Each structure stands twice: as C-alpha cells, then as structure tokens.
Amino acid sequence: xxxxxxxxxxxxxxxxxxxLAEKKLDFSAEIERFWEKRPEFMKLNPAGQVPVxxxxxxxxxxxxxxxxxxxxxxxPERPLIGEGLLQRAEVRRLVGWFxxxxxxxxxxxxxxxxxxxxxxxxxASSGPNSAVIRSAQSMVHSHLxxxxxxxxxxxxxxxxxxxxxxxxxxxxxxxxxxxxxxxxDKHPIxxxxxxxxxxxxxxxxxxxxxxxxxxxxSHYADLDF
Amino acid sequence: xxxxxxxxxxxxxxxxxxxLAEKKLDFSAEIERFWEKRPEFMKLNPAGQVPVxxxxxxxxxxxxxxxxxxxxxxxPERPLIGEGLLQRAEVRRLVGWFxxxxxxxxxxxxxxxxxxxxxxxxxASSGPNSAVIRSAQSMVHSHLxxxxxxxxxxxxxxxxxxxxxxxxxxxxxxxxxxxxxxxxDKHPIxxxxxxxxxxxxxxxxxxxxxxxxxxxxSHYADLDF
Numbered sequence: 001x002x003x004x005x006x007x008x009x010x011x012x013x014x015x016x017x018x019x020l021a022e023k024k025l026d027f028s029a030e031i032e033r034f035w036e037k038r039p040e041f042m043k044l045n046p047a048g049q050v051p052v053x054x055x056x057x058x059x060x061x062x063x064x065x066x067x068x069x070x071x072x073x074x075x076p077e078r079p080l081i082g083e084g085l086l087q088r089a090e091v092r093r094l095v096g097w098f099x100x101x102x103x104x105x106x107x108x109x110x111x112x113x114x115x116x117x118x119x120x121x122x123x124a125s126s127g128p129n130s131a132v133i134r135s136a137q138s139m140v141h142s143h144l145x146x147x148x149x150x151x152x153x154x155x156x157x158x159x160x161x162x163x164x165x166x167x168x169x170x171x172x173x174x175x176x177x178x179x180x181x182x183x184x185d186k187h188p189i190x191x192x193x194x195x196x197x198x199x200x201x202x203x204x205x206x207x208x209x210x211x212x213x214x215x216x217x218s219h220y221a222d223l224d225f
Numbered sequence: 226x227x228x229x230x231x232x233x234x235x236x237x238x239x240x241x242x243x244x245l246a247e248k249k250l251d252f253s254a255e256i257e258r259f260w261e262k263r264p265e266f267m268k269l270n271p272a273g274q275v276p277v278x279x280x281x282x283x284x285x286x287x288x289x290x291x292x293x294x295x296x297x298x299x300x301p302e303r304p305l306i307g308e309g310l311l312q313r314a315e316v317r318r319l320v321g322w323f324x325x326x327x328x329x330x331x332x333x334x335x336x337x338x339x340x341x342x343x344x345x346x347x348x349a350s351s352g353p354n355s356a357v358i359r360s361a362q363s364m365v366h367s368h369l370x371x372x373x374x375x376x377x378x379x380x381x382x383x384x385x386x387x388x389x390x391x392x393x394x395x396x397x398x399x400x401x402x403x404x405x406x407x408x409x410d411k412h413p414i415x416x417x418x419x420x421x422x423x424x425x426x427x428x429x430x431x432x433x434x435x436x437x438x439x440x441x442x443s444h445y446a447d448l449d450f
Contacts, residue, residue: 096272
C-alpha cells in the first residue's frame with residue numbers, strides 16, 4: 001500500500017494529500033509527530049520533516065516539491081503542473097509564492113505559534129508570542145488581495161485550469177482557516193475562489209482533520225461559510 | 226539579451242548564475258537591491274525577490290525553483306536534474322534540503338544578520354543579533370557532516386553525476402564561506418567535494434563577487450584553501 005507520513009495541519013502534507021486525491025491514487029495516511037524525531041522516521045527522512053511518501057514499489061520520496069514533481073511525472077494522467085514552458089513556470093512561481101512567502105509570513109508562523117510550539121522547546125520563549133501572531137494575522141490581507149487580483153483576471157490562480165498553484169495556495173490557506181485567521185468577509189473574490197476548491201470532493205478529507213487542544217474555527221468544515 | 230536580476234550574496238541567485246554558466250547560456254547580470262522595492266522591479270516580480278530571469282523572448286520567470294525547472298526544460302542539452310523518476314526525486318530532495326533547511330538554519334540567517342539587516346529596518350532590533358549568528362554557525366557542522374556522508378558513498382551529492390543538488394548546495398555554502406563561517410578544517414571530505422566545484426570554470430564568476438562593507442574571508446577566492 002502507498003503510504004503518506006503527514007501531520008494534519010502541515011500545509012505541505014495537505015498539498016500532497018490533495019494531489020494524491022486529485023490523481024485518484026489510494027494511500028494510507030499515517031500521522032507523524034515529526035518533532036519527536038522517531039528513529040524509524042528519521043531513517044526515512046533525515047531532514048525530519050513531513051510529508052514523506054512511500055510509493056507502491058517501496059520508493060521513499062522526500063520534500064514536498066520533489067514529491068509533487070515525482071507524482072506529476074509518475075502519474076501524468078491528470079496533469080496538475082500544466083503544459084508549455086511558460087505555463088509550467090507560472091504554476092511553479094505561485095507554488096513558490098505560497099510555500100515560501102506565504103508560509104514564512106503567515107501559515108507556518110501561525111502553525112508554529114498556535115500548535116507546534118506546545119510540543120517543542122523553543123530557545124527564546126515557551127508560549128505563543130502574541131506580537132508574532134498579530135503580525136502574521138495582519139500579513140494575510142495582502143495575500144488575499146493578490147489571490148483576488150489573480151482570479152479576477154483568470155479562471156484559476158495560474159490560468160484557465162485548476163493546477164498545483166490552487167492546490168498549494170488552498171493547502172496553506174486551509175491551515176490558517178482552521179485557526180480562524182482568514183478574514184473572508186473582507187475578501188469576497190478570494191472567498192469565492194476558495195469556496196470552489198473547498199467544494200471539491202478531494203478536499204473533504206482535510207475538513208475532517210482535528211488536532212488535540214486546538215479546535216477548528218466554527219466555519220472550518222462548512223461549505224457555505 | 227537574456228537578463229538575470231540578482232544579488233551577489235543571494236544563494237538562490239547564485240544557483241541560477243551557476244545553472245546558466247553550466248548550460249553555457251549568455252546573460253547580462255543586473256544587481257538588484259531587492260529590499261528597496263524599486264517599482265520597475267516589483268512589476269517584474271510582485272514577490273519582490275531575486276532572482277528574476279528575463280529570457281531572450283522577453284518571458285519573465287520568477288522563483289528560483291521555477292527558473293531552474295524552466296531552464297532544464299527549455300535548454301535540455303546539458304541536463305542538471307538527471308534522468309529517471311527516482312534520480313530526479315533525489316536531486317530535488319537535496320535542492321529542497323539546502324533551499325529550505327540549510328537556508329533557514331544557516332545561510333539565509335547569516336546573510337540577513339551580517340549583510341541585509343544593515344539595509345532594512347527590522348522590527349525587533351537594529352543590529353546583528355550575535356546569539357542568532359552563533360546558533361547558525363554551530364548548525365553548519367551537521368550539514369557538512371551530511372555532505373561528507375553523501376559524497377563518501379557517491380561521486381556527487383545525488384549520485385554519479387554532477388547535478389542541481391551540487392549546484393544548490395555549493396551556492397548556499399559559498400555565501401557562508403564568503404562570510405568566513407565554514408570550518409573546512411574539521412570537514413575534509415566536504416572540503417574535497419567543494420574544491421571540485423570551486424575549481425569549475427563556471428564557478429569563477431562567483432569568486433569575484435564583493436559587496437560593500439563586508440569583505441570576503443581571506444580564502445574565499447583561493448582554489449587551494
């Protein structure tokens with residue numbers, strides 16, 4: 001059986017879960033508390049990060065970008081990176097935007113402060129840093145504006161077709177939405193785009209995720225939010 | 226003329242300069258002080274980051290991963306990502322290791338503290354944070370150990386052939402080496418690997434880089450260091 005080691009609120013794990021679902025590839029999802037550095041897990045991925053994919057043939061694929069590209073090449077039937085040099089570059093540019101810029105400014109920062117920090121000892125402080133949380137919450141607006149700007153001109157983020165750009169953006173936004181930090185009422189165009197993705201059958205599984213001691217926002221799983 | 230907007234000590238920019246050189250593609254290199262958010266530059270890349278590639282046909286490609294994949298597809302003659310699903314996944318895994326893990330633990334952290342911070346106003350502090358610098362300097366050892374472990378078993382980082390994994394690792398390490406923070410004497414196997422890359426004609430240009438108010442380490446440009 002294909003196996004994905006993941007953490008429910010990890011946006012990079014969510015991205016791979018969505019790709020696997022969109023490509024209709026069955027997999028067993030194993031929750032990995034990656035911060036515990038379990039020896040068997042560290043053998044699979046010396047970087048100690050999720051997601052890790054073990055494919056049918058036993059091949060171990062690490063790093064969410066490497067897994068995305070691997071799945072696109074190995075299972076090309078439902079393409080998600082698109083066709084043509086420039087279209088593929090545009091999809092990957094937006095993947096980079098959300099995996100790097102949005103992650104450091106908003107999603108991964110909030111995830112660390114509100115969830116992961118309770119499991120690991122941090123050098124500087126022990127509890128959530130409210131100044132860091134407020135800063136990340138304020139940064140989300142410019143990204144929602146950018147999403148709105150893009151989908152005002154295109155059908156999906158990177159162009160006519162649903163792509164890995166939409167999957168990556170939605171994976172990150174869904175984590176922030178779980179924590180209740182997306183001001184949807186101020187960004188109706190971005191909300192409309194997210195509603196379209198949230199309604200896809202492939203997204204349903206993510207809406208069932210729960211982690212200990214951090215309840216999702218009241219509208220998190222609601223398709224009419 | 227093909228144009229690359231870059232910053233001399235940006236490891237992601239260095240990666241693209243090395244790819245272009247390895248693929249023997251001419252380009253004009255324009256230094257971009259990206260933190261100034263020059264309006265014409267922000268039009269090219271709303272993320273405000275280097276590198277940005279403007280290719281011969283005027284196409285603008287952003288995000289170092291997107292540029293890498295674009296160059297590999299557009300100019301496949303001298304392949305750098307390798308062949309076969311698993312080989313390509315291994316190259317990309319190591320690219321991710323250095324672009325994410327090494328960057329946040331060592332290279333980008335040191336670059337921010339020792340160089341970029343003097344140009345931008347930081348919320349928390351104005352000068353370099355010596356505790357952060359010491360932490361990054363201590364983290365470099367485990368990465369050099371990992372490089373040694375890999376090249377003890379393989380000819381190059383990802384296998385038999387020189388690849389984007391070597392380019393990416395060397396791009397990040399070279400920035401740290403400029404700042405004098407690589408303890409080469411304690412890591413002879415990693416040093417041997419770096420010497421092989423540093424001796425390539427494609428690397429020469431990086432060894433000529435200088436930035437204001439931050440002199441390179443005495444051995445930075447020395448091939449026999």
